[in-house]
Structures are given as C-alpha cells and as structure tokens.
Amino acid sequence: MGFTVVTLGSQIADEGVALLREAGATLVATAAYPPKDEMIAMLTRHRPEAVMVRLVKRIDEDVMRASPSLKVIAKHAVGCDDVDTAAARRLGIPVMLATGCNAQSVAEHALAVMLALVKDLSRQDAHMRAGRFDKSLYHGRELRGMTLGLVGLGQIGRGFARMAAAIGMKIVGYDPFAPDSAFEAPVARVRELDTLLETADVVSLHCPLTDATRGLIGRREISLIKRGAYLINTARGEVIDEAALAEALASGAIAGAGIDSFSVEPPPATHPFLRLPNTIVTPHVAGVTDDAKREVSLQTARNVLAVLSGAPPDRRYLAN
CATH class of the missing domain: 3.40.50.720 (NAD(P)-binding Rossmann-like Domain)
Known part of the structure; x- marks a missing residue:
C-alpha cells in the first residue's frame, strides 16, 4: 500500500525510515522546530495519513486539521507535552509514544x-x-x-x-x-x-x-x-x-x-x-544515545504501521 508520512522536526533515524519505505511509505520531513504556518502548509500540501513528531514547539488542532487524511500521530519520544492530545482525541486521532525505548x-x-x-x-x-x-x-x-x-x-x-x-x-x-x-x-x-x-x-x-x-x-x-x-x-x-x-x-x-x-x-x-x-x-541528550535513537525510531515506525493496518492502537504506547 502507498501512504505518506510527514515528520515534523527533522527525520527519524535510518532504521525507522527503512522500515516505513519497505512498507510503501513516501516520507517528507521539515527541519527542526518548524513554525506553525510551515507545519500547516506541509500537511495541507501532502495530506499525510501519518505524522511523526520530533523537534517541535507544539502540535495543536489547527495543525492536525490541515490533513483530512490524518489517522495517527506518532511521537518520536516517550513524552507528549508538545502535542495537544485532547484535540487529537476529539478528532479521533490516536497519539502513539515510543514508550520504554530510551x-x-x-x-x-x-x-x-x-x-x-x-x-x-x-x-x-x-x-x-x-x-x-x-x-x-x-x-x-x-x-x-x-x-x-x-x-x-x-x-x-x-x-x-x-x-x-x-x-x-x-x-x-x-x-x-x-x-x-x-x-x-x-x-x-x-x-x-x-x-x-x-x-x-x-x-x-x-x-x-x-x-x-x-x-x-x-x-x-x-x-x-x-x-x-x-x-x-x-x-x-x-x-x-x-x-x-x-x-x-x-x-x-x-x-x-x-x-x-x-x-x-x-x-x-x-x-x-x-x-x-x-x-x-547536558543539552537534553539523556535519551538520545545512538542505541536509543535506533530503538525509538523503529518503535515510532512500528506504531505508524500498526495503526494504519487497521489494528486497535496498542495501549502500551497510546497517549490518549
């Protein structure tokens, strides 16, 4: 199947990228900390089924609504204070975390x-x-x-x-x-x-x-x-x-x-x-060893693929 994944805040590690491409994904990414209007423009243009979130200030309902095809938001992290999970819940969009990977x-x-x-x-x-x-x-x-x-x-x-x-x-x-x-x-x-x-x-x-x-x-x-x-x-x-x-x-x-x-x-x-x-x-690096980046990247990609496959979101990784 073909589908589009937009990464907000720079692309995930190569291992996760490879997993998604093997499944038929087209991948697009912004630079780190994109302004809100750039995120909206990116999602409006590409209409992704999935958004992966790395280095951003905040993902709110306006950003989520920019893609009518959006089915899942996957955080490349174990925290989600930069995603409006309540808005995602109202829109029926699961927010998935890479829990435990780092x-x-x-x-x-x-x-x-x-x-x-x-x-x-x-x-x-x-x-x-x-x-x-x-x-x-x-x-x-x-x-x-x-x-x-x-x-x-x-x-x-x-x-x-x-x-x-x-x-x-x-x-x-x-x-x-x-x-x-x-x-x-x-x-x-x-x-x-x-x-x-x-x-x-x-x-x-x-x-x-x-x-x-x-x-x-x-x-x-x-x-x-x-x-x-x-x-x-x-x-x-x-x-x-x-x-x-x-x-x-x-x-x-x-x-x-x-x-x-x-x-x-x-x-x-x-x-x-x-x-x-x-x-x-230290510059917020405790969880970004090479080993952790690889595992977080893979779990983020797995979360995207699992939701897009139609399976119920795994509650171990579900934030909302």
Whole structure:
C-alpha cells in the first residue's frame, strides 16, 4: 500500500525510515522546530495519513486539521507535552509514544551524572586543566549507604533504582500514580513527596510533564531538600523552579545538580545553571544515545504501521 508520512522536526533515524519505505511509505520531513504556518502548509500540501513528531514547539488542532487524511500521530519520544492530545482525541486521532525505548539510556545518564557529582569529577577535571595537582581540593564521597530518592517510578526510575542498588544505595520512591508492583525491592515507597525530599541524599526526577507535575519541585520543596544533597533532572525543565534551585546551589544548600533539560531550550547564555561550578549540564541528550535513537525510531515506525493496518492502537504506547 502507498501512504505518506510527514515528520515534523527533522527525520527519524535510518532504521525507522527503512522500515516505513519497505512498507510503501513516501516520507517528507521539515527541519527542526518548524513554525506553525510551515507545519500547516506541509500537511495541507501532502495530506499525510501519518505524522511523526520530533523537534517541535507544539502540535495543536489547527495543525492536525490541515490533513483530512490524518489517522495517527506518532511521537518520536516517550513524552507528549508538545502535542495537544485532547484535540487529537476529539478528532479521533490516536497519539502513539515510543514508550520504554530510551529508558535504559536515560537511567544510565542519571547514574553517570550522579557519579560525576558525588565524585567531584567536573571540578577535579577543571583543577587539573588549570595546572592544580592538589589532592586537598578533592571532596568526593562514597555512594554506598546513601539514599537515592526517585520521583517517578516508570521504566526509567525502576531501571535507575536497580543500578543504584548494585552500588549499595538505599532507594526510596514517590509516585502517586504508580501501582504497588513498581515498588518491589529495592525500592521502598514513600507516600509524601516532602518525606522523600527531607531524607534523600540524591533526588532524581523521572516524572512526565503534566499539569500535576509542572512546578512540582518549587521553592518550598527545594527548601525541604536536606542540606548537602544532590538533585538530578532528566525529566522536563518545567518540573523545577529553576530560579529557586539556582539560589540553593549558589548558597551551598544543595551540593550539586545534574540538569539535562531546561524550561526554555536552548537556555539563554546567561542561565545560572551554565555558570554555577556545582552543576553538570547536558543539552537534553539523556535519551538520545545512538542505541536509543535506533530503538525509538523503529518503535515510532512500528506504531505508524500498526495503526494504519487497521489494528486497535496498542495501549502500551497510546497517549490518549
């Protein structure tokens, strides 16, 4: 069968492209972060049966209506805060996610950042490059015996928990939406976010961006984090009050932070996280290792093909 797939926000990886072409797809793609009028024009011109979404600011009902043939929207990601899922539901268009495909990569990234922070690697590297071979400047600690507090117990949080437990950390988790099965050993469930913040030596965020989680770690919550603890965010920048966190980092109330996502991306050059010596910052890459890109690309393509085949959407990947 012949069909058209438009990718909004640059094309997916070659493996997914090949899978779609083998099935008879004609593929068209925009550059990253296309303006709304360009997306509407693209869908109006090509009338695709499927849209794959990568790097965009927002897909709303106007964009969806631009193609009367549209049957599925497939996110090349595990989050869908950039797609109006309610509008898609009204239009009868399933929004599919590549759930779980980059979980291992994100969990490993969180582990790497935690190790770098607690072992003081970034500052030691800077000292060496500046010609200071001085062991008295080292302030690394052991992770063994520390408590890791996970906010969000999906596949990423559970994967990170297993890695941290192997080091000898104690694990506590907060997720009011997760089933009890998510809190099997090594994770102990805490019912209140405040309790986790007050007891964890490392707080790591793994929750999706929703109305409930936007601003979840605000100024009050940051004040509850125990002095000398570390915070890691591989979720979404909007989950944190960035100004309040920057103040806590500058004062030393929080020992360090690993930040992979920002409320505005790319962040301005004046963003305090980019200037604080006790932060490790990465450009929202935790889930885009070569391995993860391949798996996400393939699952995105599979989601398109499954829906266009007429099969009911697989609820494991359905966002709406």
